[in-house]
Amino acid sequence: MSEFDALQAAVRRHAHERQAEGRACEAFLNALYHALRAASGPGLPLNNVTLEFTPDPANRLRPVPAGGFHAAWMRLGLCEVLVRVRRVAGAFQGEYGEGGSFELETVGEDELIALARRMLRDVADTYAGTGQESARPLN
Template structure:
């Protein structure tokens, strides 16, 4: 078997695991989008939040190997933030903004909502430490 044939066989064997990882990471990014929309509290959705799945800017192989990053751009009113996430030891690890990182071990609505609120606070700090007043998030 040539090296080329071996490469094709390895890629085919890992296809299901890669697809499951892609679905899990994309699902997490979608949960984060919904959490960002609900970050102001019950009945106060943030209407100017949108999500666009994006290719990871550091992706060098396609299909992406297991453990690769998956990304989405979130529009938060006047700014955008790229969020990258991947699976590590059953948890979601990610990064956003100017080097902020996170780890979510137990994916619950509350844990993702906490992450969304932290992301918003961090983005506020990145733009100059403006007052953290939830009433001005819309």
């Protein structure tokens, strides 16, 4: 078997695992979108929140290998934030904006709402200049 054939076999052999992981990450991003819409509290939906799935800009392979990030742009009114998520040992691990990160082992409504509110605060802090890294090095 040539190296090319071995590559094709490996891609085919792990297709089901990759697809299941991709569906789980997209479902997580969709649930986070709904949590962001509900972050203002019951009966106060944020109508100017949108979701746009996108290939993760850091991925260097297609299809995304198992354990790779899946991404979406979340429009939050006047700004957009890139959210990246992957599955690691059953938990959802992700990144957003300028240095925000999270890991959720339990993905319930309360955990998602808490994450959504934290994201909103972190992004607001970034724009206000009080974020984790208000002055970044040039290189």
